[in-house]
Amino acid sequence: MTPAALSLAQTPPLSVPLRFFLTAPLFAMACGIILFWAGPDAFSSRWHPALLAATHFLTLGFLTMIMIGALQQLTPVLMGAQISHPVLFSTVIHLLLSAGTLALAGGWLWHKVGLFTLAGILLGLASTGFILVLLITLRKAHSGHVTVRSTKVALTAFAVTSVLGVYLALGYSRNGLERLPGMTDQHMTWGLVGWVSLLIMGVAYQVVPMFQITPNYPRLMMRWFTTAILLLLLCWSLVQVFLPDEIWILQLTEGLLAFTLMCFLVVSLNLLSRRRRRVPDVTLNFWHVSLSCLLLAIIVWSLSLTDIGDRLGLLFGVLMIAGFSMSAVSGMLYKIVPFLIWLHLNNYIQGKDRTRGMIPNMKQIIPERNVCLHFRAHNLMLLLSFLAVFWPDYFLRPAALLLIVTSTILFRNLYSALHLYNHMGIQRVASCQE
């Protein structure tokens, strides 16, 4: 990273990432409400409309929402590339993404074909606008850090996921597009193994050594792993479309994908075990849960290669979305949000030409006990969700209820940080500086 890359002047207004971070738990709550309302039937098949709506509330409304917000913060601050008109850009993308996700879920829940068309248009605009602006911005990046490369790779996977997703959404509409075989699996794999995992890996290269005080990830891994996963995904897709009978090639690429994810997992666990500061930290526990779920997901994926059962596909989704991704993203949020609040308070003090000021420390911005409460609720929610895959009659509604509780705690914790910032009377001055 060049010194110029990490500059106070390049920090976007706090409202840019925070609007995404605060909206995300609301979508996770909505996911819980849908599953609670639909009951055990929702887990009867992966094609159940309520399950599809709930899944997209998590993947688009929670995960993509947070990742898009985080990228708008990381691009200027870590990569030294300024997005033009950041507030206007984030407002437009936020509205398109939120409205598109609601329309998509509404399409499944109320069987309205018009809503699918609307969702296809809104989400298509959101993803196209976001990906194009980010890629153009990243071309100007001063920093040669690997995060720039891994972000470009993750955005490419997001583009493929979006094209497939929009095509599938428009397929539901009247006179819809013809659905090609295996397209849903391609959309899911590009989304979960591509977009979500690649971005988590890319951001982990930066935030794990920085916040968990560990050695850096190996250079070879940082430089080539995300690209390797992208190429393997591309190979897997092409084989599925053009050589569908060559099962061994498909299984080979799937095996190699599982191997690369396993390498990331092993290296991450190794680094976390070698952290320099041996003090209890809940965000570290979030990482451990996330990586354990990734391990289970890889095992389940390997088992499902031999078609052991329909339930395994569902379990893989729960492990990847709620287990690996939500845990990692929640842990990162509890480091990133307090740091951003602190950074903006520090900027304010500098802007006022004051050399000293009472800035709360990171632990005061979101108290550790509140994060612990979220972690415990999150773990219970995960356990009940895994059980619900096999015994939905007994465990689905409790799991849904726990998801609502977990998301409420996350929202309250993030909102309390914003409240603290506003309480210090900064918001008005900061918006004037925009």
Next chain:
Amino acid sequence: MVREHLLDAVEMEPPEPLVRALEMVENLGKGDYLRMRHRLEPCLLYDNLKKRGFSFITCSGGDAAYEIFIWREADAEARPVVQAQADKLDKIVSCVNPTDP
């Protein structure tokens, strides 16, 4: 008399190194300098130091990944001592030294 103040931030989590460094530089007297050891380059610190009227030299090649020497920009007594310390290390990564010609 030149005095070195040491801040070992190798095991500190952001933003603690920055907070501690800014607290310590405020107390630097004439001829004093702060030697900060860090595992990452403290880029956020630079803007803060410039605004507060401090000079700095960041070097790599010591025991820690980065060593940052900070002194008051008008302090001619501290500057040559810092320069000599920095010369012992491998490479100067970045510096703001307004007294340079």
